[in-house]
Amino acid sequence: MTEDPGTARVITLLVVDDHPVVRDGLRGMFASAPGFEVLGEAADGVTAVELTARLDPDVVLMDLRMPGGGGVAAIAELIRLGARSRVLVLTTYDTESDTLPAIEAGATGYLLKDAPREELLTAVRAAADGRTVLSPAVASRLVSRVRTPAAPAREPLSVREREVLRLVARGTSNREIAAELFISEATVKTHLTHVFAKLGAKDRAAAVATAYERGILG
Structure with missing residues (x-):
């Protein structure tokens, strides 16, 4: 029809x-x-x-x-x-x-x-x-x-993504991260989305734990 x-x-x-x-x-x-x-x-x-x-x-x-x-x-x-x-x-x-x-x-x-x-x-x-x-x-x-959901070879975090993750590890909020790095909150969320994907993490706590485990955060 x-x-x-x-x-x-x-x-x-x-x-x-x-x-x-x-x-x-x-x-x-x-x-x-x-x-x-x-x-x-x-x-x-x-x-x-x-x-x-x-x-x-x-x-x-x-x-x-x-x-x-x-x-x-x-x-x-x-x-x-x-x-x-x-x-x-x-x-x-x-x-x-x-x-x-x-x-x-x-x-x-x-x-x-x-x-x-x-x-x-x-x-x-x-x-x-x-x-x-x-x-x-x-x-x-x-x-x-x-x-291959658990493939070990993942893309490395960018410099900015590492900066954001370090601040997350200190308990810093998205708004505070945005102010400290002179970027928008939306950009912070985008960086975190990429971090979660690269680390295979579902939330902030898992991302920080995985980063310490892999030696990304020392």
């Missing part, structure tokens, strides 16, 4: 990316494709959460690494708020430290920016219907992770 084009559902979107050229390109692409409407744009995760709450789009196209608030923290906040919108990550990064936290935070799908136009349009339609969409590279990483 085919849908009458005159009554076909229009999928509404919010485009989140810190690069204006990328936002313009995506807006233009969806404007030229029938059945889509871009309701707004955001340049960081914090604004994305605010606009999602106000505009209630079907799908949020979310970049991950953005100054002023990353995508993983924004996804987690949208899930916490019970937002109806589905989040489809669209990024250039397919490393495990980016992929897994985004999926675990609640992203419906994960695509890379080099995806063909038709693949992206199809993915947005699928996300709007609540179906999971993963690029082949991301899917293979997730399958590998499931097969």
Whole structure:
């Protein structure tokens, strides 16, 4: 049974990316494709959460690494708020430290920016219907992770992640960490999400314990 084009559902979107050229390109692409409407744009995760709450789009196209608030923290906040919108990550990064936290935070799908136009349009339609969409590279990483959940070789913590973890070990709150390191609370949460993923820890206490056990914190 085919849908009458005159009554076909229009999928509404919010485009989140810190690069204006990328936002313009995506807006233009969806404007030229029938059945889509871009309701707004955001340049960081914090604004994305605010606009999602106000505009209630079907799908949020979310970049991950953005100054002023990353995508993983924004996804987690949208899930916490019970937002109806589905989040489809669209990024250039397919490393495990980016992929897994985004999926675990609640992203419906994960695509890379080099995806063909038709693949992206199809993915947005699928996300709007609540179906999971993963690029082949991301899917293979997730399958590998499931097969070897306790693999000992993990990505090392970055300098900033170590700084955040040291402060966590002292009992410092996210707000205090943000003030001490001159970053936003959302960025602190993003660093912690990466730390948890890299250490295989589910919370702050487990991350600190694992870090001491591995000699990361001395």
